[in-house]
Amino acid sequence: xxxxxxxxxxxxxxxYQPVSDRIQSLDxxxxxxxxxxxxxxxxxxxLPDTVTHHQLYAHPxxxxxxxxxxxxxxxxxxxxxxxxxxxxxxxxxxxxxxETASGGSIAVADLYYRRMLWLVFFGVVHAFVxxxxxxxxxxxxxxxxxxxxxxxxxxxxxxxxAMFCFAFLVFQRxxxxxxxxxxxENYLTALALEKQNKTLTEAQKEHKAAWEKLExxxxxxxxxxxxxxxxxxxxxxxxxxxVRPIAVESQSSYYYRNLWDSLGMMLLGMALFKWGVLTxxxxxTYLLLxxxxxxxxxxxxxxxxxxxxxxxxxxxxxxxxHWLPPAVTxxxxxxxxxxxxxxxxxxxxxxxxxxxxxxxLRAVGQMAFTNYVLQSLICTGIFYGYGLGYYGxxxxxxxxxxxxxxxxxELIISPIWxxxxxxxxxxxLWRSLTYRKLQPFVKPLIP
Amino acid sequence: xxxxxxxxxxxxTVTRTERIPTFDxxxxxxxxxxxxxxxxxFALPKxxxxxxxxxxxxxxxxxxxxxxxxxxxxxxxxLTMLFGAAILLFLSxxxxxxxxxxxxxxxxxxxxxxxxxxxxxxxxxxxxxxLFPYGIVGxxxxxxxxxxxxxxxxxxxxxxxxFSGKNYWNFTxxxxxxxxxxxxxxxxxxxxxxxxFKLSDEQKEDKSAWEGLEKGSKYDKKAEEAEIKxxxxxxxxxxxxxxxxxxxREASWLYRLGLWEIASLMLLGMALFRWGFFSxxxxxxxxxxxxxxxLVVGQTLAWLSLPSYELQIVxxxxxxxxGLPLYDLLLPFQRSLxxxxxxxxxxxxxxxxxxxxxxxxxxxxxxxxxxNYILQSLIGTLLFYGYGMSHFGSxxxxxxxxxxxxxxxxxxxxxxxxxRSxxxxxxxxLWRSLTYGKRQPMRLSEPTEETATLxx
Numbered sequence: 082x083x084x085x086x087x088x089x090x091x092x093x094x095x096x097y098q099p100v101s102d103r104i105q106s107l108d109x110x111x112x113x114x115x116x117x118x119x120x121x122x123x124x125x126x127x128l129p130d131t132v133t134h135h136q137l138y139a140h141p142x143x144x145x146x147x148x149x150x151x152x153x154x155x156x157x158x159x160x161x162x163x164x165x166x167x168x169x170x171x172x173x174x175x176x177x178x179x180e181t182a183s184g185g186s187i188a189v190a191d192l193y194y195r196r197m198l199w200l201v202f203f204g205v206v207h208a209f210v211x212x213x214x215x216x217x218x219x220x221x222x223x224x225x226x227x228x229x230x231x232x233x234x235x236x237x238x239x240x241x242x243a244m245f246c247f248a249f250l251v252f253q254r255x256x257x258x259x260x261x262x263x264x265x266e267n268y269l270t271a272l273a274l275e276k277q278n279k280t281l282t283e284a285q286k287e288h289k290a291a292w293e294k295l296e297x298x299x300x301x302x303x304x305x306x307x308x309x310x311x312x313x314x315x316x317x318x319x320x321x322x323x324v325r326p327i328a329v330e331s332q333s334s335y336y337y338r339n340l341w342d343s344l345g346m347m348l349l350g351m352a353l354f355k356w357g358v359l360t361x362x363x364x365x366t367y368l369l370l371x372x373x374x375x376x377x378x379x380x381x382x383x384x385x386x387x388x389x390x391x392x393x394x395x396x397x398x399x400x401x402x403h404w405l406p407p408a409v410t411x412x413x414x415x416x417x418x419x420x421x422x423x424x425x426x427x428x429x430x431x432x433x434x435x436x437x438x439x440x441x442l443r444a445v446g447q448m449a450f451t452n453y454v455l456q457s458l459i460c461t462g463i464f465y466g467y468g469l470g471y472y473g474x475x476x477x478x479x480x481x482x483x484x485x486x487x488x489x490x491e492l493i494i495s496p497i498w499x500x501x502x503x504x505x506x507x508x509x510l511w512r513s514l515t516y517r518k519l520q521p522f523v524k525p526l527i528p
Numbered sequence: 529x530x531x532x533x534x535x536x537x538x539x540x541t542v543t544r545t546e547r548i549p550t551f552d553x554x555x556x557x558x559x560x561x562x563x564x565x566x567x568x569x570f571a572l573p574k575x576x577x578x579x580x581x582x583x584x585x586x587x588x589x590x591x592x593x594x595x596x597x598x599x600x601x602x603x604x605x606x607l608t609m610l611f612g613a614a615i616l617l618f619l620s621x622x623x624x625x626x627x628x629x630x631x632x633x634x635x636x637x638x639x640x641x642x643x644x645x646x647x648x649x650x651x652x653x654x655x656x657x658x659l660f661p662y663g664i665v666g667x668x669x670x671x672x673x674x675x676x677x678x679x680x681x682x683x684x685x686x687x688x689x690x691f692s693g694k695n696y697w698n699f700t701x702x703x704x705x706x707x708x709x710x711x712x713x714x715x716x717x718x719x720x721x722x723x724x725f726k727l728s729d730e731q732k733e734d735k736s737a738w739e740g741l742e743k744g745s746k747y748d749k750k751a752e753e754a755e756i757k758x759x760x761x762x763x764x765x766x767x768x769x770x771x772x773x774x775x776x777r778e779a780s781w782l783y784r785l786g787l788w789e790i791a792s793l794m795l796l797g798m799a800l801f802r803w804g805f806f807s808x809x810x811x812x813x814x815x816x817x818x819x820x821x822x823l824v825v826g827q828t829l830a831w832l833s834l835p836s837y838e839l840q841i842v843x844x845x846x847x848x849x850x851g852l853p854l855y856d857l858l859l860p861f862q863r864s865l866x867x868x869x870x871x872x873x874x875x876x877x878x879x880x881x882x883x884x885x886x887x888x889x890x891x892x893x894x895x896x897x898x899x900n901y902i903l904q905s906l907i908g909t910l911l912f913y914g915y916g917m918s919h920f921g922s923x924x925x926x927x928x929x930x931x932x933x934x935x936x937x938x939x940x941x942x943x944x945x946x947x948r949s950x951x952x953x954x955x956x957x958l959w960r961s962l963t964y965g966k967r968q969p970m971r972l973s974e975p976t977e978e979t980a981t982l983x984x
Contacts (some may be wrong), residue, residue, distance in 0.1 A: 151752065189631075190629070190631030190632070190670070190672065191631075191674070194631075194670045194671040198671050226635075226668065226670075227639065228669070229631075229632070229635050230632045230635040230636050230639065232900065233632075246792050329783070329784070330821075332777070332783060333779045333780045333782070333783030333784070334779040334780055337778060337779035338779075356768075383911045509855075
């Protein structure tokens with residue numbers, strides 16, 4: 082693009098963004114979100130799904146359940162939401178800065194789309210080479226491709242768009258729930274007939290089998306878990322073979338069904354950024370966010386954990402007695418809690434006592450891409466067979482120690498790195514690829 | 529070519545005068561052409577079509593093979609190439625000074641196309657819809673719009689190779705399944721007399737994995753009858769029956785294969801557009817060369833790989849044991865080359881200057897491409913699905929081509945007549961209005977913005 086739009090102004094425009102230009106509150110929030118995200122991801126790195134679910138919900142009152150209660154109410158979905166929110170805000174930040182700098186909109190679109198396409202590519206590498214099958218870079222890149230054209234929309238419209246996405250998710254969940262309920266009802270009819278000693282038709286037999294299969298799929302399956310553990314403790318090729326279909330599913334069907342989750346939050350992030358909530362809210366605004374957000378989000382979150390526990394204990398009974406899934410309130414409760422977090426973090430950022438922590442968190446947020454991939458490298462290194470092979474060895478609550486360890490490590494190395502370099506290594510690579518030109522990397526030492 | 533764009537209106541929208549007539553005629557041919565294959569899906573269960581290949585080879589088999597090898601898939605390939613070219617056509621509009629910028633309009637246009645595709649697939653129930661993947665791949669290809677002809681061609685080749693590679697990978701996975709199965713069978717044979725011998729769970733899994741694959745490739749009369757019954761039911765049942773297929777196609781297929789297939793063809797189309805191929809500016813010799821080369825090489829590859837394609841349907845075991853899966857490997861090349869050949873031939877015929885009326889009619893069909901595409905879904909579903917006239921599974925393959933001829937006639941007449949009174953087809957009008965966020969003039973008697981600004 083430099084050649085075709087090669088005006089003098091453009092040629093002299095610095096292609097890197099001076100560090101002082103960064104919006105500190107966004108970096109801070111991103112740092113928190115990034116550290117929080119590992120808390121949600123780590124069970125997938127370390128345990129078979131069926132084991133995780135069992136540990137989280139099967140024994141109310143034990144240490145795993147209580148850990149999960151805290152994590153679920155405060156963090157589950159909220160950190161991902163915050164991350165998506167900030168990505169949405171980042172879209173605006175990137176495009177408006179470039180637009181005012183160059184004035185050429187086609188140049189912005191070129192840069193932007195190249196940037197997103199590289200992100201998609203990084204996502205593929207992350208999922209299929211580093212083997213983190215829960216990668217979000219791929220989704221975010223694709224979301225970004227769709228969101229470009231909404232960057233000039235009014236915050237109100239963006240907000241409405243976000244609500245539409247969430248409404249669609251609710252509809253989807255209710256639909257799925259209704260389908261499961263139908264299965265259950267068919268099963269009960271078949272069962273009743275069987276009790277009256279009537280022979281079942283082919284269809285009724287199928288109904289019965291379908292429900293039994295579903296119920297079995299929800300129960301703890303030790304055999305399957307053991308098999309999965311042995312595979313995940315295998316060598317790279319074995320792990321790769323096991324992980325690949327999961328990653329494919331995640332990047333195709335799962336994304337196809339669930340893109341509304343990240344898309345909605347990004348739209349919300351764009352709206353909030355335009356309203357100034359993320360960058361220049363007053364103390365009153367943040368206080369309100371904390372009160373209202375937590376007021377709505379925390380009680381609903383607490384309620385949802387117990388709902389899930391009840392559903393785990395006896396799914397059939399749960400279906401018989403409930404008309405709607407707890408997922409109906411999912412986005413209300415997580416958006417509430419997340420906004421509460423935003424308010425709280427930005428309030429605390431103004432307190433002098435937390436200055437040092439704030440600085441470290443900002444550094445983590447500034448290198449979010451690097452730190453995100455670093456988490457995958459560390460966790461696959463600890464848990465997968467070609468690393469230390471701790472897969473299936475730790476319990477859920479013990480995983481939180483690992484999270485804390487990784488978090489502290491990142492809080493320490495990020496500020497140190499940024500003392501010597503302008504960007505995190507992956508951020509630098511990404512920028513260089515986007516601009517098709519090596520970006521300045523090492524910081525000049527200022528005496 | 530520049531004069532084609534000189535009459536652009538102030539806001540940069542392409543008005544009717546700027547259209548490239550050859551491009552529209554090609555589009556018309558491709559649009560009518562895809563029906564040759566699509567009609568099979570509208571009207572018959574897949575298993576019934578495959579049964580023609582398995583069965584004793586009668587007239588229907590030859591109709592099928594000729595249609596699919598010579599025209600069918602290649603027309604869809606041509607359509608995809610033209611869509612790629614249309615991306616560049618759209619982006620080459622002059623820059624706007626105010627309001628939405630060209631890239632923004634482009635993304636909006638694609639987003640609306642995605643929505644049209646979803647409606648076409650999920651409401652009109654044409655589960656082989658192309659608009660949805662076109663919309664998505666079009667956005668993905670935006671960063672490639674500045675590349676040179678050469679770079680575009682290289683990208684197209686790389687995408688085609690990835691497509692082939694993925695197909696080949698799939699084939700090796702089948703091979704692995706088969707080898708594992710053979711091992712288990714050998715062990716079973718060895719221990720035939722040993723009554724205590726039991727297969728381990730893993731061995732059982734290995735065995736059933738291949739057996740499942742083999743069974744899935746065999747003709748199942750019951751399944752076919754069930755499908756016909758489902759497709760002849762009311763709307764809700766057909767919807768339920770097709771939804772998983774639609775989702776599978778829009779999610780898994782697009783992710784695994786469709787993306788590469790479509791991207792490769794679109795990139796090729798972009799390269800051809802940049803070269804000037806579609807604008808009728810190359811020498812007649814060049815078009816003749818492309819036509820001859822494309823058709824000869826493409827068709828040679830196609831007929832060479834036909835046995836491999838049929839073997840996969842007839843006897844999957846033999847297919848897996850045999851050497852290379854020629855069809856899967858050569859597919860992107862035989863398709864794009866044949867499509868290219870057809871395009872060259874059509875443009876050459878266009879040059880001859882005879883049968884003006886036919887080219888004009890085809891150009892009308894192409895100008896209303898989106899409308900006609902959706903119209904095909906409407907006609908096809910209403911003729912064959914249960915909530916329409918419910919002819920699904922009741923016709924012989926060759927009979928379908930009488931219907932195709934009728935649909936062609938209807939669409940051509942409709943397009944010509946419609947464009948006598950209107951600027952655009954109804955779907956095009958809607959698409960443009962949505963893209964620009966403003967109602968576009970529709971009737972020819974209405975002034976376009978261009979003339980409106982001149983008058984004021």
